Amino acid sequence: MRFVLAALPLLLGFLVFYKVRPRERLSRRLSLWVAFGGAVAGVVAVHVERAVLGWTDLSLEVSRSGVSGALLATFLLAAPLEEGLEVLVVWTLYRRRRIGSARLGLTYAVAAAAGLAAVKTALAPLAPGDQMALVRSLLAAPAQLFFAGLWGYALGATRLHDRWFRVAWFVAMLLHGLYDHIVWGRGPGLLVTAIPMLLFMAIGTVLALRGEERIVRLSSIDQPTIEAVRARLTHPERPVMLRWIIAGAFVTLGLIVTLVAGAVVLGNRFNIDFALADEADVRSSGPLVLLGIAVLAAFPISGYLVARASSAHGLLEPAAAAVLTLGLLVFMLWLAAPIGVLFALATAPIALGLACGGAWIGLER
Numbered sequence: 001m002r003f004v005l006a007a008l009p010l011l012l013g014f015l016v017f018y019k020v021r022p023r024e025r026l027s028r029r030l031s032l033w034v035a036f037g038g039a040v041a042g043v044v045a046v047h048v049e050r051a052v053l054g055w056t057d058l059s060l061e062v063s064r065s066g067v068s069g070a071l072l073a074t075f076l077l078a079a080p081l082e083e084g085l086e087v088l089v090v091w092t093l094y095r096r097r098r099i100g101s102a103r104l105g106l107t108y109a110v111a112a113a114a115g116l117a118a119v120k121t122a123l124a125p126l127a128p129g130d131q132m133a134l135v136r137s138l139l140a141a142p143a144q145l146f147f148a149g150l151w152g153y154a155l156g157a158t159r160l161h162d163r164w165f166r167v168a169w170f171v172a173m174l175l176h177g178l179y180d181h182i183v184w185g186r187g188p189g190l191l192v193t194a195i196p197m198l199l200f201m202a203i204g205t206v207l208a209l210r211g212e213e214r215i216v217r218l219s220s221i222d223q224p225t226i227e228a229v230r231a232r233l234t235h236p237e238r239p240v241m242l243r244w245i246i247a248g249a250f251v252t253l254g255l256i257v258t259l260v261a262g263a264v265v266l267g268n269r270f271n272i273d274f275a276l277a278d279e280a281d282v283r284s285s286g287p288l289v290l291l292g293i294a295v296l297a298a299f300p301i302s303g304y305l306v307a308r309a310s311s312a313h314g315l316l317e318p319a320a321a322a323v324l325t326l327g328l329l330v331f332m333l334w335l336a337a338p339i340g341v342l343f344a345l346a347t348a349p350i351a352l353g354l355a356c357g358g359a360w361i362g363l364e365r
Contacts, residue, residue, distance in 0.1 A: 006122040009141045013114030020107045038115025041085035070185040079177030086112045105156020106149045113148035146201040147176040193346040200349040248306040248321025255298035263294035299351045303358030318359035
C-alpha cells in the first residue's frame with residue numbers, strides 16, 4: 001500500500017508537467033533528473049529527521065512530545081530541511097539560467113518535491129490496517145508539491161528574484177510546517193482543519209496553471225489569473241485608502257460574530273454539541289466544520305462590500321482588511337482559547353483568498 005501512496009505525488013507532478021508543457025519549453029529529461037534529485041533529497045531528509053528526532057527525543061506528534069516539542073520538531077527541523085533540500089535540487093538549473101519563467105520554476109520545484117514526497121512516503125512506517133495513517137499520507141502528498149511550487153513560481157518570475165524568492169520560500173516553509181503539524185502532529189479530530197488549506201492549494205494551483213489563457217466568462221466578470229490578481233494588488237497611481245482597510249476589518253469582524261451566532265443557533269437546532277472539543281475524537285469535527293464555514297463566509301461578503309463601497313479598482317484594501325481581521329482573530333483566540341489559534345492560522349490563506357475573490361466581483365470595471 002505504501003508504494004501505491006508513493007506513486008501519488010509522482011502522478012500529481014506529471015499532471016503539472018503535462019499542463020505546463022504546451023505553453024513552456026519544458027525539458028522532459030531535466031524534469032526527470034530533478035525528480036531523481038528530489039528522491040535523493042528525500043532519502044537524506046528521512047534519515048536526518050530520524051537521527052535528530054531520536055537524539056533529541058522529540059517527535060512530530062503532540063501526544064508524544066507535547067505541543068512545544070512537536071512545534072520545535074516541525075518548524076526547526078522537518079519543514080526547513082525539506083524545503084531547503086528541494087531548493088538545493090532546483091538551484092543548479094536556476095544558476096544555469098534554465099528557469100526563464102514563473103511556470104518553469106513552479107514545474108521544476110514540483111518535480112523535486114514529487115521525488116522527495118514519493119521517497120518519504122515509501123520509507124514511512126505504515127502499519128497494516130492503520131486507516132488514519134493512510135488518510136494522513138493522502139493529505140500530506142499534495143501539500144509537499146504545492147508549497148514547493150509556491151517558492152518555485154517566485155524563483156522563476158523575472159521580477160521576483162532575490163528578496164521576493166526568499167520571502168516566498170519562508171512563507172512556504174511556515175505554511176508547510178503548519179499543515180504538517182495539523183496532519184501529522186494533531187489528533188484525528190483536528191484533521192478537518194486541513195480542509196481550508198487544501199482548498200487554498202486547489203484554488204492557487206488552478207490560478208497558477210491557468211496562465212493568460214481565456215476560458216468561459218461568467219457574465220461580465222473576468223476569471224482571474226495569478227498575474228491579474230498580482231496586478232490588482234498594487235495601484236501606484238493613488239495612495240492606499242487606510243479608512244477602508246480599517247472599516248473593512250470592522251465589517252468582517254461584525255459579519256463573523258453574526259454568522260457564528262447563526263451557526264450556533266443552527267447547530268443547537270440539530271443537537272450539535274459545541275462543547276465537544278477533544279482532538280482525539282473525530283466527532284469534534286462536526287462543530288469545527290460548522291463554525292469554520294460561518295467564519296469563512298464572512299470574508300467574501302466583506303471583500304465584496306468593501307470593494308463596492310470604496311469604488312475600488314484594486315484588491316489591496318480588501319486584502320489588507322482581511323489580513324488585519326485575521327491578525328485580530330489570532331490575538332483574541334490566543335488570549336481566550338489557544339487551541340483556536342491553530343484553526344485561525346489554518347483558515348488564514350483561504351480566508352484571504354475568499355476576501356480577494358469577493359472583492360474581485362465587486363471591483364469597478
